[in-house]
Amino acid sequence: MIWKNFFRDLRRTASRLISVSIITMIAVVVYTGLNGIIYNVDRIMGRYYMEHNVADYWLTGVGLDMADCRALEGLNGITGVQPQILLDAEERHNSDITLSLCGIPADWSINTPYITEGRLPANSQEIFLSDQFAQARGLQVGDWYELTLTGLGIHLRLQVCGVGKDPEYLYPVNATTPSPDLSRYGFAYVREETLQDVMGPHIYNQFCITTSESMSMAQLRAAVDDVLGSKVVNILALEDNQQAYSLMEGKNNLVPILTFFPTLFFLCAVLMMVSTMNRLIESARSDIGTFKALGYSDHTILVYYLLHALLVVVIGFPIGALLGKYIAALIVWTIATGCDLPPMEIVHDFQAWGQAVGLTALCCIGSAWLVARSLLKESPAQCMRPKAPKSGGSLFLEHIRPLWRRLGFNQKYILRNTFRNKVRMLTCVVGIAFCMALVFMAFAIKDSMDAYSNALAGNQNRYDVMVSLNTSVTERQYSRLVSAPGVTGAELEMTTTCWLYSSSQRATTTLTVAEDTVSLHLYDPYASVPLSLPQEGLVLEKQLADELGLAEGDSVTLRFTGENGYITLTVAEVNRCVSGAYVSRSLWRSLGRAYTPTAAYLTAADPVALETELDHYDFVDGWQSRETVTAAVVEKMENTSMVVYILIVFGGGLACIVIYNLGIMSFFEQLRSLATLMVLGFYEREIKRLQLSENLIFAAAGILLGIPLGIALDRFLILSITSMPLEVMVTPKAIGLSCGVTMLFALGVNVVIGRKMREIDMLGALKSVE
């Protein structure tokens, strides 16, 4: 019979159990969903990289041969080296269509492609193409395709033997295509014999290297430096290879958000679970007394109430966990926009499931167990008696006589009611503050990302055309470019790689040699004025400075790949926004270094005419308009914003349910008072004003507390995101929106509870002992 009572009991407590189940569900959705993103991207990319044996490093060099290859293979920690020839090509008679053309050896084993149709090239007359590029160009297996090697004038006519995808070109971008467009830029593989006329037999310009996990990048660079010396132009790690690592990088950028938010959601949900189970069981103390008096064992009664908690887990967890996969899928697909991936499947992250079920069970069942056990320790008689009320006391405000006297009766009633039950007040205020902070954070992060996106798109790039220059450009050539017809402003930039040494650490980085005063391509996107580079030292990226243990004023030593000389400079500035290190052109010249710019930023009265003019310069590798560059940046940022939008929706949803839960709990606790007011003849609107004002006071207090809490949490999160130099943005808009949303929820909940008041059974509520 006790179990029959259990089911009847469920009907009585249904609204509270459902609301706490929904809170559990939201926490589980967010936890499993966001963790699922990390899990799925790691799983998809890990498997893709492993199945196609993706290189850990790409070594670009001059005159690399098989002896170099074998020398590298013999090094400790290197597990594989594959030589290849990498060239730029374009469709014959259509220079707008470009390709990365790769000549591979017969024993191709690293960066092998995923074959959609056909097979790999078997002879020097065959070509393997990107499937989407082939489709866009209307090419099928068996068709003949003509291309020209860029800058070399060599024409090739090859038969398409297969099409597919390659993890090396997961996110196919190059100097002229900053965001993927496989109808304009693709990749192709041919046998190395096809290209042997370019460099000579068995001479290569790139090695793909795989290493053991124990080998660090610094160790590899040092070892390669020893073996190949000046033959090495650049070494690119997988983590730095945008084309191959884009999806992983997209995920890594989000990791702080993906780990921080679920924790917050869970904390909030835990607070609610504990308080709800606590209040639910506490309200059943007389039932517990009755069961005990009837002779039911403590064990049976404990199970009886633990089942309530278990029910919350059983309802909330599976729905949340199942939905989590779809949230993960939505975000993975969003951040994978532009990535050329084989068919992939998003799966459940069962590890996150395990953690989530453990946490929810611990919170729900644990809190129920604690409360029920403490009640079971009391005698049946004690349980059946109402809990001794706290002795009445005066509010602090009552001691301020002039103020208290001025308050009307209703205001006194509301204040007394609000502040007398401190546990309820604290739970409500903290719960609402948490939700407010969550909603605020989501809006604030969105603001920070928008500000960064706007800075990149609207502030950082002030040129009309960005020109990529040939690595062998001469002073006469670039001087010709900057004084070309129609050019109204020009700034040059040179990038190279170098080693940086501090007293205890070393690292490789990109060193950018910029003009003494930079105004067309700001290295700090938030800068409002042209930036003058320090003449006495370099500007260092904050993350890199931390890695090397350097601060402003410290000395840092530079060494360039293939050289034995060292240069010591002062760290003049540590900047969160720069990438790598920056020095001024004057300082660079004063060091006696050769200046070979790799890019030029130009402004022009007629940019379109300038682009046409650029066709006449053979030292120009390519160019992009500012619009193309910024559109690519904005597109990438928008993908990341999707995660924040989802968090806003869930943060809002959680806030709504939490406020509803708190409101409904207070409603049930005050049922007797409400019924008394009804019997006394208070009108519905008067009762609402008296009782529901409390919810609004809690909401207002929660909102006020939530603002500093949200700002603090936002600051913590923004500063922990190192992949993007986001700035902490506390805008009136974000504060206003989050306050508005939270207050709207509070008002909405009041409407719902107001309707519930009509269902109060006055007689039933007042009949029993309090």
Place this chain on the structure above:
Amino acid sequence: MQPLEGVELVSGVRLEHVVREYVMGKTTIRAVDDVSFSIPEGKYTIILGASGAGKSTVLNILGGMDSPTSGLVTVNDKEISNFNKKQLTQYRRESIGFVFQFYNLMPNLTVLENVELASQICKNPLDARQVLDMVGLGDRMGNFPAQCSGGEQQRGAIARALAKNPDVLLCDEPTGALDYVTGKAILALLYDLCKKSKKTVVVVTHNGALAPTADVLIRMKSGKIESFTENPNPVPVQELEW
């Protein structure tokens, strides 16, 4: 019964063929079955009956907390049986004082504020302090309910009901939660109030020993009126022993 037929009641309480049914699933329970009686104004009335006799249902209908399924209910010329929800609220607000078995004082208000809670919504309320003095709580006004004994809380509840200056004071087992001595004191208080203020007081109880104290005694059984007695010489509560 029921000195009703042919009686022209100007003021007081009158029930005519009142029926109250509750539908629970497929079962219909008739809690009040064709009840008719009238109570003249200013009479101390006791409705007596065992549990389930329907006495509380009658009291709730009189108090505007429930409506009859059929029949007419008139209180001081107002026919309340056809009142809508809002009219019933107004009726409770202005005409009725209700005293419960379990006091139902607001825990967060002092005794005085509990009384003011009721008096502030009426048209002609009595002074809250005077009423509290009258019920013997003059020195406990600033106390919260939790700081008062059961008897004091019930006095507070009576004061709250009285402060509204109602036409009818309805008391549902007002001594049910009190000990013998305190209960007796509360009943004496109700009787005195009835006599001094000329208000109609209706007390519901299952304690048959209280029957001699009533001006009007209504006995109920199984939802029907078993007997209706007018007692011209009621016994003061203080003289009763049970």
